[in-house]
Amino acid sequence: MPNTLPAWFWIAYYLFLAITIGVSIYNLSNRKSIRLSLLVIWIAITVPIVGLLNSIGRFDELNEFQHLVSELQQGSLWAVYACSGYLFLAVWWITLFLKVRTQQKKSVAR
Template identity: 40%
Template structure:
């Protein structure tokens, strides 16, 4: 097993996933952005699992470097994870737009 990222990065990462999951459920409850919520929900659960399982085979690099390396080599799992992060980013942009419009 290779090196790993510092603990504080993992705290921020899992806090981000938790807040994203919470706001997704909130919007589902309010019936806003339902389709995007369901897609986001899938990726919020899928991305950490796929990343964890795929990163177990890494050596000599941390998880982020391994993701970038695998993405540059066109690894299917890395593309899925990248798309997942992209969906989460789009989710947050849309969430803030909806919240801004309701004010």
């Protein structure tokens, strides 16, 4: 039987992606950062698909994360795309939180 990550990880992972897509759709509906929101939606949808398709043939003793790291060390293009996509989403969330925090501080100061 193939080695896989625990169920709690997958729940958190897909919840993160769903919330990311939801916030991006909300931003689109409010006409905020339209191009960036579309890019975030694209990345949040394509990165898991690319990862899943490329993890199908992995060795049974490696879980998905170990397989990703192994492929990244070998310079695999899909692994570079996946890691870049995850990094992009993390930076997007950090900047979003900082932006909201700055707006809240400005509204409290008034």
